Amino acid sequence: MKKTLFLTLLLSIAFGLLLYSCRTEDEAVVSENRNNTESASFQVFKDHSSQYARRGGSMFYQEGFRDLYLSYYKDHPEEAPDADSSDFHIDFRRASQVLYGADSTRYVLFPFMKGNEVKYVVACSVNNNHDYVSFYFPERNKMVDNAITAFSLASRSNAMSRGERCGFEGEPPCEIEEITINGPTNEVTPTLSPGTPYGFDPDYQFPPSGGCGPYNNCGGGGGTPYQPTPITPCQRLKDQNANTDYQAKIESLDKNSVLSQKKETGYSENKSGTFTDLEQSESTDASDGLQVPDSPDTKGYIHTHLNDYETGNTDANGNPEIKSPIRMFSPADVNTLMVLAGHITNGDYSHLYGTMVSSYGNYTIKFTGTAADIKTGFKGETWRKKYAKYIEKENGTLEAKFLRFLKDEMNVQGIELYKIKSNGTIKKKSLNSNNNVQSDDCPQ
Amino acid sequence: MKNIILTFIILLSFSCKAQSTISLEQAYEYSKSDDGIPETVTSVKDINNRLNQFVGIWKGTYGGKSYEFHFEKKLNFGNYSVKWDQLIGRIIVKNSSGVIIYNNLSEPEEDISFWGKNFQHRSYVMHFVGNYDCLESGDVFIETLPSNPNQMTLYYSQDKDGLITSQSQCPNFSTFVSLLPKDKMTLTKQ
Numbered sequence: 180m181k182k183t184l185f186l187t188l189l190l191s192i193a194f195g196l197l198l199y200s201c202r203t204e205d206e207a208v209v210s211e212n213r214n215n216t217e218s219a220s221f222q223v224f225k226d227h228s229s230q231y232a233r234r235g236g237s238m239f240y241q242e243g244f245r246d247l248y249l250s251y252y253k254d255h256p257e258e259a260p261d262a263d264s265s266d267f268h269i270d271f272r273r274a275s276q277v278l279y280g281a282d283s284t285r286y287v288l289f290p291f292m293k294g295n296e297v298k299y300v301v302a303c304s305v306n307n308n309h310d311y312v313s314f315y316f317p318e319r320n321k322m323v324d325n326a327i328t329a330f331s332l333a334s335r336s337n338a339m340s341r342g343e344r345c346g347f348e349g350e351p352p353c354e355i356e357e358i359t360i361n362g363p364t365n366e367v368t369p370t371l372s373p374g375t376p377y378g379f380d381p382d383y384q385f386p387p388s389g390g391c392g393p394y395n396n397c398g399g400g401g402g403t404p405y406q407p408t409p410i411t412p413c414q415r416l417k418d419q420n421a422n423t424d425y426q427a428k429i430e431s432l433d434k435n436s437v438l439s440q441k442k443e444t445g446y447s448e449n450k451s452g453t454f455t456d457l458e459q460s461e462s463t464d465a466s467d468g469l470q471v472p473d474s475p476d477t478k479g480y481i482h483t484h485l486n487d488y489e490t491g492n493t494d495a496n497g498n499p500e501i502k503s504p505i506r507m508f509s510p511a512d513v514n515t516l517m518v519l520a521g522h523i524t525n526g527d528y529s530h531l532y533g534t535m536v537s538s539y540g541n542y543t544i545k546f547t548g549t550a551a552d553i554k555t556g557f558k559g560e561t562w563r564k565k566y567a568k569y570i571e572k573e574n575g576t577l578e579a580k581f582l583r584f585l586k587d588e589m590n591v592q593g594i595e596l597y598k599i600k601s602n603g604t605i606k607k608k609s610l611n612s613n614n615n616v617q618s619d620d621c622p623q
Numbered sequence: 624m625k626n627i628i629l630t631f632i633i634l635l636s637f638s639c640k641a642q643s644t645i646s647l648e649q650a651y652e653y654s655k656s657d658d659g660i661p662e663t664v665t666s667v668k669d670i671n672n673r674l675n676q677f678v679g680i681w682k683g684t685y686g687g688k689s690y691e692f693h694f695e696k697k698l699n700f701g702n703y704s705v706k707w708d709q710l711i712g713r714i715i716v717k718n719s720s721g722v723i724i725y726n727n728l729s730e731p732e733e734d735i736s737f738w739g740k741n742f743q744h745r746s747y748v749m750h751f752v753g754n755y756d757c758l759e760s761g762d763v764f765i766e767t768l769p770s771n772p773n774q775m776t777l778y779y780s781q782d783k784d785g786l787i788t789s790q791s792q793c794p795n796f797s798t799f800v801s802l803l804p805k806d807k808m809t810l811t812k813q
Contacts, residue, residue, distance in 0.1 A: 473788045490780040494745040495769050504784050511786050539657040560755040571740050572703040574660040
């Protein structure tokens, strides 16, 4: 009996120990998982209040990539590119804006230099979990070309002589200036697959692609997924003004020989920054118009509204008869912008635009509302009649009539009107509490 | 004396602020400017009674179609900041087989598709909006003949500011023909 009791007790203890060890093992697994999650992401990208976000987080990712690159080679000097035997280096004083991929991967481009010349760009990327980074040469495309051009312009105005490189030991720290690259926008998947620089082979090594271990930079807790802040219309329009491709299109339209034609002309722009002639409908006796591609890839359009022109007929006294087109956006123009907004899925509409070039001035409409503000259906007969009558019958300027029609008749929210002058001044036009037009300068 | 001057100034300031009336001919001059009709103007009148010559029913044929126009004169018309003396037009069009292809005789005047604007020299300028999916919208110039006020000419001038966003909006866009002729047609008063 005693023996049985002792055996039972022993078995109970053994079973208890077994249970405890299983529980401990479970906890260990959980604990290890937690450690894995925490250690997998980069400390440098942990949050905007980290030591790396030295300027209020405005260059958070740019500074993060720079610091990872520099600290890796500080820890692994034997792997560092041989700066003395070639003039190739990365200029960490300038970087692109942050570009967002479809999977929320963040990309930043830095200029890749040979001496004082921008030879190419280096792409840096980090995935949405902030646990995988890459440094590489991207495949050459229009966006890369735009970046090279933008960096070249910036470096020409402030050349850095050899020996003034920054960041490495014995060199001054790098202050980063953001250079806006034309073409890419927040919701566009940048085409930045790894590739070979065009025209030369720099044989340049980068820090390893992968996790935070080799960088000795683990410890980020994953953090809150970063939501890009939409850029203001003023900033977008300022960038657009600085875009040489866009300016060339405006200049090609903004001249008497074009505005005096009897047909509208214009361009659409896709999200890669490529402009395409708006298709002119086949000329018939009665119909005339431009076709704007209704595509998720369309970013905006530029078109002309014509000067007064003769109809080709005269009255019985021989007076030529004149038509005066409405040199302001129409409900159909607003409709077109809204249709483009309907394709956006991430809530950032800031890159979309509709531009009108006319002798009355050049204007751009932007959509600053939310998905709930997207209203279409303004292109048919009813709206044409309403608008044509409104413009003809109401008193006041075209700006005032357009803004009042938007508010009182179309009842749309989030369409903003901007006048862009040839000297680059941008004015927001809106209605004040007295229903009169108010002009506000965009910050320079 | 001082009081008289003060009264004069006050009256003058009132007159500057006063709501004013312009003619249909002046309205044309303002329409050429992008600044439009001044906000002080609240009425455009047919001061010279030139609209009356068009009032009535007019018939004519063009391109194998027969046209019948009904012009009506309205005074102080519309719910706009400016009240207008203007014509409104109603149209019946039949094809060569006598089939009615357009008829807006019963269209409410507030939604009218054919309305008058202003006088440009001898012609009264109207506006017609038809199938706007195919961008049919344009000015219509009407003018009675100096030699015979019971006849007038009419033609349509297509607007050039349309945008199309999809092929399906107007599948036959390239071959679309507007309802009203681009060349002058002659109409006879009934």
